[in-house]
Amino acid sequence: MSGLRERQKQERRALIAEAALSVFKSNGFAATTVESIANAAGVSPPTVVNYFGSKxxxxxxxxxxxxxxxxxxxxxxxxxxxxxxxxxxxxxxxxxxxxxxxxxxxxxxxxxxxxxxxxxxxxxxxxxxxxxxxxxxxxxxxxxxxxxxxxxxxxxxxxxxxxxxxxxxxxxxxxxxxxxxxxxxxxxxxxxxxxxxxxxxxxxxxxxxxxxxxxx
CATH class of the missing domain: 1.10.357.10 (Tetracycline Repressor, domain 2)
Structure with missing residues (x-):
């Protein structure tokens, strides 16, 4: 079960990173916020912070x-x-x-x-x-x-x-x-x-x- 949870965490982390890259490309790094990354990834802003700390x-x-x-x-x-x-x-x-x-x-x-x-x-x-x-x-x-x-x-x-x-x-x-x-x-x-x-x-x-x- 722990292996499954770890794999799910890695998949979510990859999903957020991929969404962030898309937002960075569209909006630029300076204009991107944690909220816009969260919206693109379909997760909450606290989830982004939990995985990465910040943009x-x-x-x-x-x-x-x-x-x-x-x-x-x-x-x-x-x-x-x-x-x-x-x-x-x-x-x-x-x-x-x-x-x-x-x-x-x-x-x-x-x-x-x-x-x-x-x-x-x-x-x-x-x-x-x-x-x-x-x-x-x-x-x-x-x-x-x-x-x-x-x-x-x-x-x-x-x-x-x-x-x-x-x-x-x-x-x-x-x-x-x-x-x-x-x-x-x-x-x-x-x-x-x-x-x-x-x-x-x-x-x-x-x-x-x-x-x-x-x-x-």
Whole structure:
């Protein structure tokens, strides 16, 4: 019986989220109220609050669901890669593709300024934290395989990956017809730069090489 109740709760939660997305598309995020979401979902406003807390909570759920799905989709596949750049590109492009499909450009154009201005900060911070955790898990996997330096601060690297991806995503989401190919090429260049660095490789026997050896 408890399994049935849980399934019913999940179905109702999904119903409310789907109704909210429809209202966000029609009215815009700012003009949408908990009451209008409740009306669209056929439930009471307290029910919406009980499941999500607020309309910001519904937005967070809508943002997180495509990311969770992308991380789940790629969790096993990316571990077969031998190049961290390929794995990061796969993860980022899957997340981005899901987000672009889930939320229309018109709504992104409204919520991106909220994101950049720090409005509804708890929503976007929680959204980003989930992606950072996914990236960090991937980086841990590659460090354990000896493909990344052992002294890396993986939390910091994961946040850099996320910040870089966010900057590119803002540009992409503002397009009426997102150019995923160009986005993918840019992110590959960015991740390659992150993984390989910009310094000229030290010459064998040179001063920089000796310093590098001592630093290890």
């Amino acid at each position: 910001q909570g519904v937005l967070l759920a809508l943002l997180q669901e495509p990311d969770y799905r992308a991380i789940q989709e790629t969790s096993e596949r990316v571990r077969d890669y031998t190049d961290p750049v390929d794995a990061l590109c796969d993860l980022e492009m899957t997340i981005t593709g899901n987000q672009i499909k889930a939320i229309p450009a018109s709504l992104w154009r409204e919520i991106i300024p909220l994101w950049l201005n720090g409005d509804a900060d708890e929503v976007f911070r929680a959204w980003n934290d989930a992606v950072v955790e996914g990236s960090q898990s991937l980086l841990v996997h590659f460090r354990e395989r000896g493909l990344l330096r052992k002294d890396l601060d993986l939390v910091f690297v994961a946040r850099v990956v996320n910040d870089w991806a966010n900057i590119a995503f803002v540009r992409l989401a503002a397009q009426d017809e997102p150019d995923m190919e160009a986005h993918g090429e840019y992110m590959r260049q960015a991740f390659t730069l992150l993984c390989e660095g910009i310094a000229e490789p030290a010459k064998v026997g040179g001063t920089r090489a000796r310093k590098a050896v001592r630093a290890r």
